[in-house]
Amino acid sequence: MRLLAALILAAAPAWAEGERAGDFDYYILSLSWSPGWCEREGDERQALECRAGADRGFTLHGLWPQYDFGWPSWCYGAGRDPDRAEIALMTDIMGSAGLVRHEWRKHGSCSGMDAGAYFDLSRRAYESIVLPEVLEDLDRDVKLPASVVEDAFVEANPGLARNAITITCKGGMIEEARICLSRDLTPRPCGLDAQRDCRMPDALMPAVR
Numbered sequence: 366m367r368l369l370a371a372l373i374l375a376a377a378p379a380w381a382e383g384e385r386a387g388d389f390d391y392y393i394l395s396l397s398w399s400p401g402w403c404e405r406e407g408d409e410r411q412a413l414e415c416r417a418g419a420d421r422g423f424t425l426h427g428l429w430p431q432y433d434f435g436w437p438s439w440c441y442g443a444g445r446d447p448d449r450a451e452i453a454l455m456t457d458i459m460g461s462a463g464l465v466r467h468e469w470r471k472h473g474s475c476s477g478m479d480a481g482a483y484f485d486l487s488r489r490a491y492e493s494i495v496l497p498e499v500l501e502d503l504d505r506d507v508k509l510p511a512s513v514v515e516d517a518f519v520e521a522n523p524g525l526a527r528n529a530i531t532i533t534c535k536g537g538m539i540e541e542a543r544i545c546l547s548r549d550l551t552p553r554p555c556g557l558d559a560q561r562d563c564r565m566p567d568a569l570m571p572a573v574r
């Protein structure tokens with residue numbers, strides 16, 4: 366029986382769902398390159414945050430509780446969903462109410478906090494990182510290695526080591542900057558599974574619109 370239990374545990378995915386709220390090791394602050402998301406998905410959905418003049422660069426995708434390996438999701442024991450006012454407070458940096466709700470249910474539910482405290486902390490984490498001006502002001506599409514995006518974050522944030530940030534790509538584009546933070550929001554090394562550096566030499570970074 367013990368052997369069977371050990372085998373089942375070993376086979377369980379690192380991202381198994383339904384874990385206990387509040388039980389995790391660190392956070393990933395996930396920042397999405399909004400113009401890229403718009404090109405891949407948002408324009409087709411006619412998302413408001415993709416309209417001309419939206420002036421969005423890196424936006425808050427979410428604050429994700431992580432294990433040293435893997436991450437919890439859709440946790441049980443979390444409180445009520447955020448109310449309308451709490452959701453409205455976050456759309457300036459997250460874009461849509463739908464994303465706020467989804468991030469609460471999938472990730473915030475694992476934080477051990479109520480929705481108000483979780484989104485306060487999410488905003489604090491977002492504001493603790495200086496977004497590189499050269500990217501936030503990008504006025505034409507560029508192709509670049511993801512390492513250049515990482516360089517820009519490291520230069521703008523002197524306390525940020527290279528092993529605390531990873532840049533991901535999707536569909537040939539820069540997708541996200543993921544920054545690993547301790548529970549008190551200090552940058553810390555990412556877990557091995559969270560290091561997903563994009564190796565493309567020429568990832569597209571569409572201009573801010």
Ligand code: U2P
Nearest residue numbers: 393427429431436438468471472558559
């Ligand atoms: O990478 C695809 C999606 O998987 C979820 N993810 C990824 C890495 C990680 O460390 N933690 C994590 O949760 C994200 O899911 P979402 O919040 O978008 O539903 C990520 O977008």
